[in-house]
Amino acid sequence: MQTIGFEKHDHGACIHDTLAKAEASCADTGLRLTAVRRRALEILLAEHRALGAYDLLAVLAEEGLGSQPPVAYRALDFLVKAGFAHKIEALNAYIACAHLGADHTPAFLICRSCRSVAEADTAPAQGRLGDAARDAGFKIEHTVVEAQGLCPACQEIAP
Template sequence: MTQTAPNIAFGHRGHDHEACIADALNRAEAVCAERGLRLTAIRRRVLELIWVNHQPTKAYDVLAQINTERGNAAPPTVYRALDFLLDAGLIHKIESQNAFIGCGIDHDRHPPKFFICRECGRAAEIQSTDIDDAIANEAKRSGFIVDHQTIEVDGLCANCAGR
């Protein structure tokens, strides 16, 4: 793994979370423009709510916030926005929690891998070509075709482990 800086999701000092959200929204606009996709107001707001913190967010929590802001939104509205954001590669689903988290990695269609702190609830997407290569090599060796992959590692972040 080549990442040397601490992952921002786990309380990196000096992390400007407002800039983090702004960067995610700017990236979403660029990705959508490049691919000819429409980042509607509701899709943008759902993405922003996913990025409010670095904790996985459930669809019904997003729906509740949208209803607080805009009135009576139907669940399919939020689910369609989440599906759009997933398909565009702007968010990931944390399968074990049935929740969503923003994607901050700038490369297309990478297999998601997460460290999830069981104490504070934060999740950090990690990059590791070593893990990707190991899975691809083992799949090839055994004749297995991988069509979906999510790696979720539970444990304690440095902040929670140090308490």
């Protein structure tokens, strides 16, 4: 599994594949990818950047898909629970999953300048964090790993 986000890639295929995987996953599990939810995922997928709930809401509202905060938060909750999106805690923002389908523990590289986000996989619970947890008798259920800094492009502009 590789880091996705800063490299050039076929973004159309990237969007299309992820939507297809999300639909397949819903068909399998009985989850319902309704219009709002599907569109929310598309909006997140449109860029490898974190969007706030209200950013998403603004787009949904323009399209007549809902105008009140709960609309956005419900869609995001669904996507996060289904594993189709992740919350970036350090930004209170959301991003589409770049490794949909793969069983993974996401880690994020967040550019403070352009807000782009790359998703890597570091399996922290199997590394030193896991060791520390075992030593402390702590049972890990979920991990948040987020690195903030400068992406390759922004290092050139504002080093």
